[in-house]
Amino acid sequence: MHYPFDFAVLFFAGIFSFVWVVGATLNQNRKLDSTTIFLITISGYRLCFEAAYFSGLINKFPIAFGIAVPCLYAIGPAIYLYLFNFYTVGNHRYRIYIHFIPFVFSLLPVIFWLKLNSSAQLQLIANLFTLEPLLRDRIDWGFMSWVIGPKLLILFYSNLSAFLIFKELRSFSKRINDELKIYLYLLLAFLHIMILADIIGYILSSLELIRISAMSHSISVVAIYLFGKYQPNAILEYEISIQKSRYEKSKLNQLDVDKIIQNMEIFMKDEHFYADEDLRIADLAESCGISIHQLSEILNRNLKMSFTDYVNMHRIAAAKDMIIHEPDRTILSIAIAVGYNSKSAFNRSFKKIVNLTPSEYKKQTSSN
Structure with a gap:
């Protein structure tokens, strides 16, 4: 079986996905989160796998067919994981791993697959596309069920994700533009058509x-x-809209917010969390024993600032203290000590908060 056009399109899209991931990973200004990177990577993996099939390469290495199938079982849960990052309540992120149980069980048939010789593997693959449904035996049906399992999971989790999205539409539909709404509806419809065509x-x-x-x-x-x-802020707008909607249904009612803010200050001031240039909101949330969403809500609702502004506030406060009490220390040394990886970024943040450059502040304090 050889379809040159199909192979060219699928292989191009697969390599395109991998290049997209590499480019997004290296882009310091707009990095994708790990779940999105995984989804794009596994998507490219599936496309290259399909390209190998339609090119006829799978006939030379039929063992690869069975080894590739379990990886696809992770796509559906990963879709849900992406939304779970926004909808999680409390410190219950461990629950997401329950959704990957089908992936674990999908590894078991690989043992059976590896025991088959190449001829038997090729026969099972051929039966998928040539054998009439009524002529299939139990092994053929079992093999086919294993192969279409990932498609069913994708369909299930896509609908579950759509339910979560549309459940919130009443709350935040006015916050997002019509173009993004149309995109979300079309993406879901297209996904259903694509998966159903595959299953059928x-x-x-x-x-x-x-x-x-x-x-x-x-x-x-x-x-x-x-x-x-071409719409770089569209997905960000969607994510922000979800979070704003969730703020309206606050998840902080059972939390001691004042105590959490006090702990945040201890972590930042006493344990110098700000000095870590790679500090993420997830790190501080985990230390406080709350979810990312809850920490984000506390920062926005109670402290009226973003996580970045909160960290910079503590970094600049520490820098001011160093400038006063360690006058012989260079500006670059202070910048690195408080968590900045460049002098220019430190100068911008310092100027924004203090309304003076570090050098001007140092000169002003030394004269006093």
């Missing part, structure tokens, strides 16, 4: 439906990238 294609042994699904996957990857490229 395997059940009915319709190679054409499977090809349509694979090509649709390629188109969707490029379309999502282009949307993010």
Whole structure:
């Protein structure tokens, strides 16, 4: 079986996904979160796997077919994990791992697959696309169920994610523009068509439906990238809208917010969390025993500032103290000591908060 055009499109989209991930990882200004990177990577993995099949390469290495299947079982839970980062309540992030149980069980058939010789593996693969449903035996049906399992999980978690999104639409639909709403609806509809075509294609042994699904996957990857490229703030707007909606249904009612703020100050001032240039909101939230969402709400609602502003406030306060009490220390040395990786970034933050550059502040304090 050899489809040169299908191979070219699928291979291009697969490599495109990997390049996208590398570029986004190296982009210091707009880094993608780890879940999104995983989704794009596994998407590229699936596209390259499909390209290998339609090119006929899978006939030379049929063992790769069975080894690749379990990896796809992680896509559905990863979709949910992306939204879970916004919807999690309390310190219950461990619950997300329950959703990866199907992935663990999907590894068991690999043992059976590895015991088969190449001829038997090729026969099972061929039966997926050529054998009429009524002619399949239990092994064929079991193999097909294992193969379409990831598609069913993606369908389930996509609907679960859509439920979470549309549940919130009443609360934040006025905050997002119509273009983003249309994009969300079309993306969900397109995903359903793509997955259903794939599932039905395997059940009915319709190679054409499977090809349509694979090509649709390629188109969707490029379309999502282009949307993010030309509407760079769209997804951020969506994420902010969700969080604003959740703020309206505050999850802080059962928390001692004053005590948490006190602990935050201890971590920042006494334990010098600010000195870590790689400090993330997740690190401080974990230390306080609350979720990222709850910490973000405390910062925005109670302290009226973002996490970045909060960290910079403590960094500059420490820097001012060093300038006064360690007059022989250089500005660059102080900048690094309080968590900045460059003098220019330190100068910008210092100027923004103090309304003076570090050098001007040093000169002013020394004259006094």
